Amino acid sequence: MRRRKRRNNIQVPVASMGDIAFLLIIFFMVCSNFIKDTMTFKLPAHPDVEKLEQAQISVVIDEDGLIYLQGQKMEDVLAVQYGVSALIKEDRGPRGRTVLFKCDRNVDKEVFQPVMAAISEGGGIIAALGEKGKR
Amino acid sequence: MPSGKDNRRKSNREADVPVSSFSDIAFLLIIFFILVTSLSQTTGVLTEIPTGQKSEAPPEKTTIVNIHDDKISLNDEEVTVNKLRDQLVGMDLHNKSDNEKVVLLEASGSVTYQTYYDVITAISRAGGAVAVVEEE
Numbered sequence: 192m193r194r195r196k197r198r199n200n201i202q203v204p205v206a207s208m209g210d211i212a213f214l215l216i217i218f219f220m221v222c223s224n225f226i227k228d229t230m231t232f233k234l235p236a237h238p239d240v241e242k243l244e245q246a247q248i249s250v251v252i253d254e255d256g257l258i259y260l261q262g263q264k265m266e267d268v269l270a271v272q273y274g275v276s277a278l279i280k281e282d283r284g285p286r287g288r289t290v291l292f293k294c295d296r297n298v299d300k301e302v303f304q305p306v307m308a309a310i311s312e313g314g315g316i317i318a319a320l321g322e323k324g325k326r
Numbered sequence: 327m328p329s330g331k332d333n334r335r336k337s338n339r340e341a342d343v344p345v346s347s348f349s350d351i352a353f354l355l356i357i358f359f360i361l362v363t364s365l366s367q368t369t370g371v372l373t374e375i376p377t378g379q380k381s382e383a384p385p386e387k388t389t390i391v392n393i394h395d396d397k398i399s400l401n402d403e404e405v406t407v408n409k410l411r412d413q414l415v416g417m418d419l420h421n422k423s424d425n426e427k428v429v430l431l432e433a434s435g436s437v438t439y440q441t442y443y444d445v446i447t448a449i450s451r452a453g454g455a456v457a458v459v460e461e462e
Contacts, residue, residue: 241369241371318368
């Protein structure tokens with residue numbers, strides 16, 4: 192007796208593919224860190240930099256020597272010291288004292304040294320950001 | 327005899343939105359996001375500058391690093407960045423007491439942050455604590 196070959200029409204369910212894809216898009220959009228920084232600076236480069244954990248407090252000195260604390264422009268170093276001190280008081284956890292310090296590589300000592308001192312006076316541990324690479 | 331109007335059939339059209347290409351568009355957007363997103367890692371060096379009372383003179387046997395116009399010297403001997411790092415590592419600062427770990431950093435003249443960064447990275451990586459010398 193001859194057996195008939197069955198022709199199964201197997202269909203992959205693709206109806207929900209679009210939903211999955213859009214969910215993934217939303218996931219990526221939520222997870223992405225959109226750069227809000229408007230200041231321009233080039234970080235210093237050094238081969239010995241290590242991976243640092245993210246911190247809640249950030250101080251930036253841009254290429255024009257303008258100082259920012261948490262994205263807000265500061266008038267002087269005293270404002271940085273008080274600001275850092277106030278932010279640390281809110282969160283004194285193990286990571287709470289770390290201050291991300293981003294400074295343009297060409298900024299002069301007269302600008303960055305008082306800021307670094309102010310961060311320390313405010314109780315912060317400086318995490319000086321730099322890029323991995325040759326000078 | 328029925329009029330032409332009555333004779334016309336009601337067309338029962340089903341309007342379908344073409345959604346078959348939605349997933350293609352969505353996956354293209356995903357690929358775009360994956361490519362554009364830069365998974366940035368924060369890199370740098372952790373350094374704690376001691377604060378407290380200012381002292382007039384440094385204790386004896388304190389290591390002093392001086393930067394003058396982007397030239398580095400360690401205990402009055404001019405060194406390169408690599409040599410500074412090697413010499414500081416050779417001092418075995420990790421296993422020394424807190425007072426002996428202190429490295430005085432004096433910067434004078436026009437010093438850029440890049441040079442300063444090279445020095446504080448070398449000190450921190452060698453296990454030292456940076457103490458900044460302030461000019462009067």
